[in-house]
Amino acid sequence: MSGPEDVVTGQVVQDAIADPYFLDPTFEPYLAARPHRKLAARTRLEYTRRVARFLAWLRHESQHPQRWLATPASRDDTLRAYLVYLTAQGRSASIRNMTLAAVNAYLEFLELGATGVAPADIQRTVTRPLSVAEQSALLATAQNRPAHTRPYRLRRARDLALVVLLLYGGLTESEVVALNDGDVVLTGVRRQVWVKSRGRFVDLPRPAHQALADYRAERAALIGILRPRAFFLAGDNAEDSRDLRRLSRSRIEAIVRNLGRGAGLGQGKGIGPGVLRATFAQHLVADVPEPRQVAYRLGQVKPDPAQINTLRALPPQQHPGRQPNAPDDAQLVLDF
Secondary structure (H helix, E strand, O other): OOOOOHHHHOHHHHHHHHOOOOOOOOHHHHHHHOOOOOOOHHHHHHHHHHHHHHHHHHHHOOOOHHHOOOOHHHHHHHHHHHHHHHHHOOOOHHHHHHHHHHHHHHHHHOOOOOOOOOOOOOOOOOOOOOOHHHHHHHHHHHHOOOOOOHHHHHHHHHHHHHHHHHHHHOOOHHHHHHOEHHHEEEOOOOEEEEEOOOOEEEEOOHHHHHHHHHHHHHHHHHHOOOOOOEOOEOOOOOOOOOOOOEOOHHHHHHHHHHHHHHOOOOOOOOOOHHHHHHHHHHHHHHHOOOHHHHHHHHOOOOOOHHHHHHHHOOOOOOOHHHOOOOOOOOOHHHHO
């Protein structure tokens, strides 16, 4: 297997052409270092996985895998065949387009140039935000969860804080996962969350402060003298448990969907975290006229015109909990 120095000598290209299934370990570092378009760590990992799956398909499915790198036409034909395979497997157009981008980056890594395969057209749909009644139902469900033992109290406080942060902070699941305790600032003056991935502060209303502060108090009782960095912890049913794992994306989605089902949302099927972010975005678009500021507040690289135009066509119902000077009250449903 080739080492990093092979990128300079060109041996990586020779090895890859000799072995059509070869994926050099320096491909992912290359994605981080290329000057014209550096990719985030999560995107680099996803690109590497997509290319690895493509090469595995070549090994097991393609009739002539050894020819796929021979000419531009053979590369195009092979990649089109793989995209047809992904379609047959039920993969979405966005997944196929990401695969196309990943393989093109791989060919660029091999200094062979991108393929001539065009990406699929994607029909954009903007997630419908929650109404005021739906927001209240979701928060009421989170508040009314069982709390007869310490672990249940912790989970009730955590789940309510999570919903409040998604609904009134607009964070993505990955941003919530990455939150450390020091990123959440709750003082008499400041109610902010620091999102490192995009380098921005997210201001929160007072009732959100109350929910996060209640969870932090329950969290402190769980961890004792330990000092885990993660703000949201997984928790456990056992009274004597000290389960200090960082809450995962899949668990965040499961929590939101479960609360949504309890609130009767999504026709009883629950809702995803994206619905809460869409609700935040709806109010943001109504309050902030400048698209660049909307993108910054949402942590986006650039404005999303389709999202902005669609949400502007849906005037938000102003919820009392969004008012910056709403009174502190333990009964969050009354405020939100």
